[in-house]
Amino acid sequence: xxxxLLLSAFVISLVALAFFIVAMIKGWFDPGxxxxxxxxxxxxxxxxxxxxANAASRHALQAGADAGAAAPDAAELESRAQADxxxxxxxxxxxxxxxxxxxxxxxxxxxxxxxxxxxxxxxxHEWLGFGRIRTLHLNGVAYGWTPMAGLxxxxxxxxxxxxxPLVGANFAILGAIAWNAGLIAGLGAIAVGFxxxxxxLEMPWQVDLLLVAGGALIAIPLVLTIRARRVEHxxxxxxxMGAALFWFPVLFLVGxxxxxxxxxxxxxxNWWFGHNxxxxxxxxxxxxxxxxxxxxxxxxxxxxxxxxxxxxxxLAFFYGQVGAHHLIGGxxxxxxxxxxxxxxxxxxxxVLAFTVNMYLTMKGRMGALLHSPTLRFVAFAGLAxxxxxxxxxxxxxxxxxxVTHFTHYTxxxxxxxxxxxxxxxxxxxxxxxxxxVVGREWPWPRLILAHFWLSxxxxxxxxxxxxxxxxxxxxxMLDAARPFMDSVALxxxxxxxRSVGGTLMTLGHLAFAAHFAAMVxxxxxxxxxxxxxxxxxxxxx
Amino acid sequence: MRSEKPLIAGAISMVAVAGLLLVAIPFAQLKDIGxxxxxxxxxxxxxxxxxxxxxxxxxxxxxxxPRDRSQAPDGERGWGRPxxxxxYYYDKPHLLGTMRTxxxxxxIGARQPSVDWHLGHxxxxxxxxxxxxxxxxxxxxxxxxxxxxGERAVALPPGTVPEGKVVVAQPRALDLAAYLVSxxxxxxxxxxxxx
Numbered sequence: 018x019x020x021x022l023l024l025s026a027f028v029i030s031l032v033a034l035a036f037f038i039v040a041m042i043k044g045w046f047d048p049g050x051x052x053x054x055x056x057x058x059x060x061x062x063x064x065x066x067x068x069x070a071n072a073a074s075r076h077a078l079q080a081g082a083d084a085g086a087a088a089p090d091a092a093e094l095e096s097r098a099q100a101d102x103x104x105x106x107x108x109x110x111x112x113x114x115x116x117x118x119x120x121x122x123x124x125x126x127x128x129x130x131x132x133x134x135x136x137x138x139x140x141x142h143e144w145l146g147f148g149r150i151r152t153l154h155l156n157g158v159a160y161g162w163t164p165m166a167g168l169x170x171x172x173x174x175x176x177x178x179x180x181x182p183l184v185g186a187n188f189a190i191l192g193a194i195a196w197n198a199g200l201i202a203g204l205g206a207i208a209v210g211f212x213x214x215x216x217x218l219e220m221p222w223q224v225d226l227l228l229v230a231g232g233a234l235i236a237i238p239l240v241l242t243i244r245a246r247r248v249e250h251x252x253x254x255x256x257x258m259g260a261a262l263f264w265f266p267v268l269f270l271v272g273x274x275x276x277x278x279x280x281x282x283x284x285x286x287n288w289w290f291g292h293n294x295x296x297x298x299x300x301x302x303x304x305x306x307x308x309x310x311x312x313x314x315x316x317x318x319x320x321x322x323x324x325x326x327x328x329x330x331x332l333a334f335f336y337g338q339v340g341a342h343h344l345i346g347g348x349x350x351x352x353x354x355x356x357x358x359x360x361x362x363x364x365x366x367x368v369l370a371f372t373v374n375m376y377l378t379m380k381g382r383m384g385a386l387l388h389s390p391t392l393r394f395v396a397f398a399g400l401a402x403x404x405x406x407x408x409x410x411x412x413x414x415x416x417x418x419x420v421t422h423f424t425h426y427t428x429x430x431x432x433x434x435x436x437x438x439x440x441x442x443x444x445x446x447x448x449x450x451x452x453x454v455v456g457r458e459w460p461w462p463r464l465i466l467a468h469f470w471l472s473x474x475x476x477x478x479x480x481x482x483x484x485x486x487x488x489x490x491x492x493x494m495l496d497a498a499r500p501f502m503d504s505v506a507l508x509x510x511x512x513x514x515r516s517v518g519g520t521l522m523t524l525g526h527l528a529f530a531a532h533f534a535a536m537v538x539x540x541x542x543x544x545x546x547x548x549x550x551x552x553x554x555x556x557x558x
Numbered sequence: 559m560r561s562e563k564p565l566i567a568g569a570i571s572m573v574a575v576a577g578l579l580l581v582a583i584p585f586a587q588l589k590d591i592g593x594x595x596x597x598x599x600x601x602x603x604x605x606x607x608x609x610x611x612x613x614x615x616x617x618x619x620x621x622x623x624p625r626d627r628s629q630a631p632d633g634e635r636g637w638g639r640p641x642x643x644x645x646y647y648y649d650k651p652h653l654l655g656t657m658r659t660x661x662x663x664x665x666i667g668a669r670q671p672s673v674d675w676h677l678g679h680x681x682x683x684x685x686x687x688x689x690x691x692x693x694x695x696x697x698x699x700x701x702x703x704x705x706x707x708g709e710r711a712v713a714l715p716p717g718t719v720p721e722g723k724v725v726v727a728q729p730r731a732l733d734l735a736a737y738l739v740s741x742x743x744x745x746x747x748x749x750x751x752x753x
Binding site for chain 1: 561562565566568569570572573575576577579580581583584585587588589612613614615616617618619621623625626629630631634635640641642643645646647649650651652653654655656657658659660661683684687689690691692693694695696697
């Protein structure tokens with residue numbers, strides 16, 4: 018029975034994958050390689066774009082590319098400007114909420130981190146106990162910052178990619194209100210001790226209904242806009258984001274449905290959700306972000322559009338089945354764990370497809386990293402995706418998992434994915450988008466630089482500390498000759514280093530939030546005015 | 559891709575396959591596993607204590623799944639035999655856990671059956687385990703001049719409580735201790751059987 022199940026799972030996955038690869042090669046879905054060019058207007062290839070860069074950087078960025086003699090099609094640029102205007106308000110609402118949640122969740126995270134090496138600090142406050150504040154941090158990031166930022170970027174991006182104004186933006190604003198109301202209620206519930214008691218699914222299910230309703234409302238304009246599209250080819254970012262928006266409600270509903278799951282089966286469902294929300298919601302949204310901004314900033318279409326299709330479909334087929342690697346060695350059916358381990362290793366395919374593609378696109382243009390803040394964040398995120406995903410694949414192997422499973426090593430890995438990859442990609446997108454939304458440049462470019470380096474240094478310290486500390490913790494726990502307390506005591510210096518890394522990241526976020534607020538409120542120096550396309554470039558030329 | 563149809567078809571079939579494999583089939587396979595003979599349902603007080611365990615987030619640092627000898631020396635540490643699916647028959651929600659910042663607790667009641675120890679340890683872990691990084695839960699207790707009749711004063715090591723005061727356990731601390739003491743799956747795992 019188990020062997021048959023395992024075999025059929027692999028056969029189904031491989032057949033499906035073969036089908037999609039053949040379809041892609043034969044061009045059943047696709048008019049040709051021109052698909053990669055839909056993010057540009059006619060004669061726009063070769064023109065770099067980064068609204069987050071100052072005038073000097075924009076010149077330097079353009080100097081590395083060769084634009085054609087012909088000016089980009091003015092009508093197409095105008096229609097893109099129209100698309101941007103249609104999303105300005107709704108994007109601002111989502112990104113504003115995202116920044117607020119980012120700051121709150123960061124403070125909660127640092128508090129939790131410090132409490133792990135100073136356990137009596139603030140010990141008299143029940144809602145600040147480690148078990149609560151850690152959970153507030155996770156939920157603030159998982160349901161506050163990341164989806165608000167990701168959906169904000171998606172709402173801004175889709176009309177651009179579909180070359181039509183956003184239809185039904187007010188549904189999304191209503192959805193954002195419901196979502197945030199639900200999240201405030203959910204975090205409040207966790208703070209006072211009402212929790213469903215499962216990681217990633219703590220918010221009481223009654224509150225989850227608000228998030229489901231909010232998510233459905235947010236999906237309405239996306240569906241309407243896709244239907245109203247004026248573009249022949251649907252760009253790869255739209256697949257990632259569209260699929261993510263479809264997958265999330267399914268996962269969230271199945272994971273949260275009360276009264277059905279039981280005992281060990283509930284653990285399997287719990288981790289089916291827990292890992293899929295990473296793999297089938299945050300990851301595709303962040304990948305869609307990178308697939309747009311990296312080529313857009315460089316003024317070059319992605320090198321191999323076929324590779325991007327391979328990456329998408331392999332992600333879709335393998336990622337959904339990796340969740341049970343969280344239960345290796347646990348009291349669950351063996352075939353389930355084996356399945357997840359194999360599919361975890363298969364994840365190397367989409368990751369390599371993505372990385373090779375991005376590398377080929379950037380090849381010979383690495384100098385652009387010096388001039389474009391957006392590209393710096395986005396390229397960092399792409400590298401982190403490679404690192405975290407390959408690390409995750411190997412972490413699923415029994416030999417490695419035995420050491421790392423119950424340790425801080427896993428926490429380090431989670432932050433490499435959620436932060437170094439996903440958050441950094443979204444930061445990059447937001448830096449590009451906000452000047453278009455507000456019609457004003459970022460007041461202090463140096464603050465963007467400070468944010469980048471604080472975040473990069475912070476996550477580097479965080480990751481190295483927990484990876485080393487977690488591995489040592491794991492080897493100590495496996496050594497029966499050593500008392501358990503050894504595995505606790507030896508982690509202390511690494512936990513303190515984690516607090517340092519987390520503090521640096523939080524300082525970066527405070528700089529980002531202050532910059533965001535100043536930009537919106539019209540504070541700070543005005544340099545070049547609004548870097549709306551065409552206008553500025555024409556003036557500088 | 560000209561049309562969104564292959565995208566929709568692919569996205570639906572993929573999530574359906576994943577849900578079938580990781581949710582539906584385990585559901586069908588595990589639903590008929592009954593409780594082992596030695597396992598009893600939680601009493602009301604124990605269940606309330608279990609809820610308190612969730613409220614305080616104990617699960618984020620303590621697993622409840624001893625591993626097999628081939629994988630980890632859990633048995634030698636006194637954490638119990640490898641658990642089986644039936645051991646969790648009465649567990650809703652599951653509390654398997656993913657971290658061992660502290661030790662596994664599935665059999666904590668067997669290796670530490672003293673309610674007094676648990677109460678004191680919950681009040682101030684470092685009074686019992688030097689170097690522990692577990693948070694104390696002083697808000698589950700009241701600091702009083704003397705215990706009223708029917709209240710449970712906690713016996714604590716000297717130096718933990720201010721001079722002339724006693725620490726009285728609130729009902730939820732007593733429930734939590736009752737739950738911890740009830741955690742004992744040392745009976746033989748025959749009926750559970752690894753599926």
